Amino acid sequence: MLPLIHEIRPVKxxxxxxxxxxxxxxxxxxAKEAxxxxxxxxxxEMLELLDRKLTEQNIPRN
Known part of the structure; x- marks a missing residue:
């Protein structure tokens, strides 16, 4: 999916x-590049699910 996003706008x-x-x-x-x-x-509920996913990916959250 990231290559598709980069076609629109690189997020790094x-x-x-x-x-x-x-x-x-x-x-x-x-989140891995931004x-x-x-x-x-x-x-x-969706935000809680998102938080769990980011935790599993070891992506820091505030």
Whole structure:
């Protein structure tokens, strides 16, 4: 998925806002290269799932 995202806009070193992040399918990929990623979603359950996924990937969170 990252090559597709790079066709639109390379994210390396950028601060990224993911509106409607859901379970983090895209956020998890972007977080490996971006300077920071802020994830928002209307569902707290989806944000909890996203947090677990990022933890499993050893991606630091604030």
């Amino acid at each position: 070193g950028l601060d990224v806002l993911d509106l409607g992040a859901g379970s983090g399918r895209i956020s998890g990929v972007i 300077k920071s990623v802020i994830c928002t979603d209307a569902s707290s």
